[in-house]
Amino acid sequence: MMTFRTCSYEKELHQALKDGHWPEGCGQELRSHVDGCVKCSDLVLVTQTFQRARTESERATPCGSPSLLWWRAQLRRRNAAAERVSRPITIAQTFAWVVTVLVGVVFVASQYSHGLRWASWGSEFVPPRAFHLLRFGSGQVGWNFLLLISSFAVLALLSALVVYLAAEKS
Numbered sequence: 001m002m003t004f005r006t007c008s009y010e011k012e013l014h015q016a017l018k019d020g021h022w023p024e025g026c027g028q029e030l031r032s033h034v035d036g037c038v039k040c041s042d043l044v045l046v047t048q049t050f051q052r053a054r055t056e057s058e059r060a061t062p063c064g065s066p067s068l069l070w071w072r073a074q075l076r077r078r079n080a081a082a083e084r085v086s087r088p089i090t091i092a093q094t095f096a097w098v099v100t101v102l103v104g105v106v107f108v109a110s111q112y113s114h115g116l117r118w119a120s121w122g123s124e125f126v127p128p129r130a131f132h133l134l135r136f137g138s139g140q141v142g143w144n145f146l147l148l149i150s151s152f153a154v155l156a157l158l159s160a161l162v163v164y165l166a167a168e169k170s
Contacts, residue, residue, distance in 0.1 A: 009033050013040050017047045093166040096159040103156040107149070 034040045
């Protein structure tokens, strides 16, 4: 059977429990009432159980000062944001390294297949007509090959620039 009747001592007992004065700081009349009143004795039992559980949990996990907790949460949030932002930069940097290495390998392989004649490049270079005074020689030049090499050089330089800029910002 459930009763909705309140006890006249309930507010006083609740305040004594909240302030931590139960049972030493209470008068004999209140203590004897709690011994006889079921509602008040249940209130004491439940409140003391929750207070003990709270005290034990606070002892088990010292959490530190609130400002330290706030600082750690902010640091964790900033680190997560920095990781999300740096992910595309890392991908771009990896791509630039792969392209640079690939250009180097293709360049060395093409030169190896042509006989590694690096010293003779200057004599084979034929500049456009505007620079006819600066001719080094009159050899036959494969313009497709020269265009391919210059394209690889530009790609390698741009890749190196991306790697440099990505490494500088991180």
